[in-house]
Amino acid sequence: MSLPHFEYFAPRTIEEAVALLAGAGGRARPFAGGTDLLPRLQSGLVRAETLVDLKRIPELCAIGFDPASGLTIGAAVRLADLLDSPDVQRRYPAMTDAVSQTATVQIRNMGTIAGNVCNGSPCADSVPVLIARLAHLALMSPRGERLLPIGDFFKGPGETALEPDELLVRIHVPPPPPYTGFAFAKLPARTASDISAVNVGVMVARQGGVCGEARIVLGAVGPVPLRAHQAELRLAGATLGARLLEEVGRLAASETRPIDDLRASAAYRRDMAAVLVRRALVVAATRAGLAVADAAPAGDATGASE
Amino acid sequence: MSQKPCIGVNVPRVDAWDKATGTAQYTDDLSLPGMLHGALKRSPLPHARIRAIDTSRARALPGVKAVITSADLPRVRYGNWRFSPNTQDEYALAVDKVRFVGDPVAAVAAVDRDTAIEALDLIQVDFEELPGLFDLDAAMAEGAPRIHEETAGNVSVTREIDYGDLAAGFARADYVRDDVYLMPPVSHAYLEPCSSLAQADSLGRITLWTSTQTPYIVQCLLASVLGLRENEVRVIKPYVGGGFGGKMELRSWDVCAAFLARLLGKPVKFTQTRDEEICAGRRRHPMRLRSRVGFTKDGLLLAKELIVHLDGGAYNSMGPTATFLVGNLGAMLYRYPAYRYRGFHVYTNNPPAGAMRGFGAPQAFFVAEGQMNEASADLGIDPIDIRLKNAMHPGDKIRGFATIGSCAFTECLERVAEMSEWRRQRREMRPGRGIGVGCYSFVTGGNFNWFDTKYPFSAAEVRAYADGAVHLLTMAADIGQGSDTVLQQILAEDLGLRLADVTLYAADTSLSPKGDLGTWASRVTFMVGNAILDATRQIKEELFKVVALKFDTNVVHSFECKDGMVRVKGRPEKAVPFGEAVAMVQSLRRGEPLIARGSYTPRDMGLVAPTYSFGAQVAEVEVDRDTGRVRVTRIHTAHDCGRPLNPQAVEGQVEGCVQMGLGYALTEELVMRQGRTLNASFLDYKIPGALDMPGIDSVCVGGPEPKGPFGAKESGEGPVSPTAPAIAEAVWHATGYRARRLPITAEQVLRHLETNPTANDDRRVKP
Amino acid sequence: MPHVIRLQVNGDRYEVAIEPWRTLNEVLREDLGLTGTKHGCGQGDCGACTVLLDGRSVLSCLTLAVSADGGDVRTVEGLAQGRERLHPIQEAFIAGGAIQCGYCTPGMEISALHLLRRRPRPTEAEIRAGLAGNLCRCTGYAKIVAAIQAASARMSDEPG
Incomplete structure (x- = not known):
């Protein structure tokens, strides 16, 4: 090099x-x-x-958790640090799933979640869950600090809302809301530890015996990580069952804007978006304490991890 | 006290300590005082005339010591096929035109690597772009531009094989298949990028340290390019981090390093980047194979016609051999009463393909085994049974080019069937899972003298000393496969010594006996092993004389070297320690040391190889029906490598082959667009990682090969071929999807499943 | 402008003046002569350059040496204690036939060390996941995985 x-x-x-x-x-x-x-x-x-x-700035190397304000992740916190954090392990299992499936051991020992966000790569594995979690980014510049919802951060492949003089200093992840479950699923493009052809982060909130609010975020199927709003709406108030999840998966897939590249075709990505959404929703629903009628258990490496 | 045997046991590799501790030095680890760093300016265009090259700005960059182009170099073309000089089509730096993206145009030597790379950008090449030819049909089309002036039609090599009555065979056939297969280009992906370090002496003689598997070939060709005598070039192979066929030629950076070292009087080192390796390194030939094959309704083979077009890329490289071997291997493994082969090596403006592990076999057997599997399904005969009906046996002859020696193919098939519980699994596997078989044969060394060497194919010098130490000198090149260990095992065993008594000096053309053709075609254990035994036979002859004399041995007795002693067979008390016996010989010779030179050249053994390996492999897969993803869950493999001299090393070869075969089947492909390699990094050229590999059960089957040293034949290449067809068949078993091109992608499988969601489920019985 | 950095490598202290764009891999190999750490791709994809930096396995080809200032580095050369006392991971690699061409070996051993320190008795799946960042083209990983299992057993038997 x-x-x-x-x-x-x-x-x-x-x-x-x-x-x-x-x-x-x-x-x-x-x-x-x-x-x-x-x-x-x-x-x-x-x-x-x-x-x-940034690695010599102590504040940026810290992970904090407070039941009221949630998780704060400094910009120099490495992916491996997150995996080691008991708070993350206990309270943010989907984040653990996403980070543990990101790249390789060495990359996780070096790379940061803030870097994963700031690259603006549509296939970043840690992003969909952060969006589903409604994380906020603290951006600092000589003009002061502003808090931006992460959903507004991505502008295009490699393009973000970061101003040239701005620095992402912290990621704020709200505390886990009650009666909710989050999940992450990824389909690595070719080999097991490959970049994602598609990834997805979802949230299911339980409202009595039905699904309340739901969030579905898809990566690598558009210029930026995408919310599948129609699919989310279809879930709200619905009783979860295999047939519904099929439909929601298809709906989510129809909201994607994938491209053909070396790793997968657009058509395949779209189809896989449906599969991953379905699988991730099963996991998230289970975590939220919601039963899914007739659902097959989530798959292994190519599906949502428990 | 009797010593442990050295053969047939798991001796740890002799180089393992060096490699485990980081002590082992590969070429790029070497540096010399005053060393300069080289870099190559490569063509950004696939096909273009060079109007002019302006190197002045690069030369003016501080730290740059020289910039050379083809105008500076002697205009000598080279290529491995010295036997046919018209196939030698490469210059170290492009002359007049470039023929692929990555073709070297100029070379820089500078005080450090950064400066050399900076200088590359300052070299201005004025190109006139020419139409590029990127596929076989375009290259062969009438009126297509010539990639090489001398080669009309862009077909540089053809090969024909005909035997038996093809027409009659097909006329008799109850079942004929006629399929076209497309095989992708793939990369060797050895972990060590190529590197060369050259130093010139005051007379301009060269010492070249280079990551090569063929020091002798590099020596000869480099000398010819520089206008030196062969023996004014010394080639030393340091540790080599894998080759797999990709490091068996003289390469541009070898020439540039040597030329610049002579020009500047300083050592010069070139090390390739991974990007250069993947874009412009050699690669496995992409091929289009059309195969027509006829069977009786009982599954007996009657005839085969194989027409193969190889996309050789811009230069011949080892393409002539590939063109021969695909045809030869197409006739192996089964008894084809009639066979017709037509092979065409086609120039295109893609990066040149070269030799790669199992050379020609992965393509030939993906087709042969694929068709065998399809025939088995259509004829309603179990895949293993249909193979048993047609399997080659010892003593079989292929008219015109081969006689099969030892052959345990039938046993291999029976063994993998047993290991995998084939018959039960094939019937009872649950939907979404599949089991399939693939088989192979491969050469143990090559008989054909394409390099036109004037020396024996292999040679070994054994020096026995009075202190009991023995030196082995050979040009054999261990590139990771373990030959340094196995050759010492052979020597120690034959002289009754411990491994620790033997020191190996290998792969230095100035010290090693001439000659050796290098590491390819799975030839080293067999050929160099036989050369060692030729030398030890002479050593023993001398030792036995002095022991006979000492004990006034009755003429009916014979002698042996065993347990560190030279002794009368069956009379352990009549024994002389090895070193003492050597001392006695040396004394009788008035001080002349006991040194013997042995050699091996295959003669009268047909056109292809002295002997052949055989094997069978079963793959089990699981297919995710929602995603189409294939996961290989188990590989069972049985290999006839004659007698395994180091079973652990053989197993290691087989396991490595499985990884390469699995990548070929599922994840690897150099993605090309208009001559450009789009996935030129390990981020996007995906070789299987630890998580992708299934468990592998591997056994050696069969008896010793009579021609082999201690009964050995090949083990490092054959097993790369069966994995892809076995996986393809298992995928078919699981899904009904038939792959006639590789790699098998999840998307292909998924698209098939969409239209045939329960295909093949009805072929199973409920357990 | 060159920065003067301090590194502790395999227990030895070094002070080197380096340009900021030089990688830890270059400084180890070229300035300190520690060529055991390999350079396989330069892009963080193969793992041949893996070293421990402050106890974590990192890719030395993607680590700026200047950013490792003050760090504690362990390379393959620092695994053994003298000629006769190899690290159990090295012994297991040698005895188990886990080495062929050897180019991935230094990185593999360091990755194994990182794994075993964090998970002294890993499952096979954990070992494979722990090696996901280390490519090997010779062995098919089978004997490497087995060697790490053997080393794990030995290291658990003999703590320290």
């Missing part, structure tokens, strides 16, 4: 980092895991004159 030349700073505070990024006039890049940034710098897809390393 041969990297282009750049300057490197490792500030100790968020303010310093923000000042460095702002001072470089868009020619600086924040840098944490580097697992995505370095290959892109090498191939020329991304240019940067300055890298600002």
